[in-house]
Amino acid sequence: MSAAKLKMIETELDHIERSAEECDHPGGAVALSGILPRSLREWDSRIQFFDHITSELISVSRATQTDEVLSTTKALHSKARKAEHMLNVVLNDLAMPPRETDASIRYVVEDEELLSNTLVQQALVKLALRGPHQIRRLAWFNICRRFPQPLPLAEAGSGHERWGGDELRSLRDELIGKRSSLGPRGTMLEASEASDGYAAKIPELLAVMASSPPEDRNEAAVTLGEIGGEDVAIFLADALQAQLERDGYDDEDYQVYLVSALSNLGGPKAIEGLLQATEKGSERVRLAALSSLEFLATAGSIALTEAPEPAVIENAKMRDAYINLTERLTRLISSGSTPPYVRYKAGELLDTLETSLEHARVPA
């Protein structure tokens, strides 16, 4: 009886696995939905299906606690979880609670086999571009963290395919032409506002960052620095954070482009991203991040005068932001792992910040 039940469960799970393999190509999610039984296509019935499998496996393993049965039920339990999470990500629909999507994304990004599946990769890109912010951010961060190579896009006609290097530079020139100053768009305290009339391009450009060759990805990052607001600052800071966390992979150029974009966007998330880069990046990236922090802390005065002018601190919030920055720079300077030239440049920036604090018009 147990053997028959286990065999039945195994057959059902094998069918799901084979179906996913057959549809492992761009645009395969629609085909997968067509192949699978109705009970698996939608969230409500899918959880009942997998909860039933779990109950059956546990009941079989309790009834027959031989090594063979326990080993088989464990393997099938794992297989069922894998299938459930994969389907949750690939067939994600509006009925699915964000918490469940979150859990399933967290599961699939730790599984190398699932990550190698085109369906899953496309689904992650799709999730990164639409839906609740928390889910978009989680999917995006893990795309940046786990995939150094371009990913296949979720949907044709998403608009990203018209964005190559020349188009991106042309867009950026257009945006710079509309700006009144060459200083950063944002400040230390606040990220820039998203540029009017360009909001639709943001998901397209994020898709370019996830799915295009390095030169286009770099250009997309800097262009997003000209378009985006706080949301984009968060996503670019996350992309930089994912880069800094990667083992054995170091795309310095990309990191420098991200740093450059963040220096334009500004705001607390950008500042934190830049500080992380000063602490964890290569020497080149650290120096770029220090320049970017200087750019924001002095409202871009370096662009005009070639010498940073201390900013005027006029309120408590600004003062606290500057104090936080000086504390982080002090830690960086005193860290044994900081390269000497980085330490020197951090010291210069610290002097500028301390001058601002000395003349602050806000009581301490």
Add this chain to the structure above:
Amino acid sequence: MRIMFIDDDRRRMQVHVRELVDRGHEVTFEDNVDSALEMLRDPTKGVDLVVLDISMPPGKAFAFEDTVGGSRTGLTLYDTIRSLQPALKIVALTNVPDRRVAEHFANQDARLCRFVRKPEALPFQFADYVEEFLSGKNDADAT
């Protein structure tokens, strides 16, 4: 015994919780870091053992950057719990296959900390393991 689960995946962990409840243990489930820490900081709410997930949202307690985007929140949470309750027994129960996570817990005091991968233990096996850990029966073997 009083056992607290800290895991964002409440639905799938219910089988583990039920198994321990059926054996007479008092089990609470916190599905986010912030409420878990609030409970653990409350001296009136004693706990004998914590079962801890690794990959879960960082909440307000931890920075996104310090938890690898929430992928390793459990590591930071472990350190925080240890500083709050140095003698509390903790089991890290996770799907995360990263060997560095396993190594992190292997380097802790085995009388107070264990690591179990979810695929390797069915719920009733996990319950057996927890009871053995709580009893301290095989501490000598574990060190």
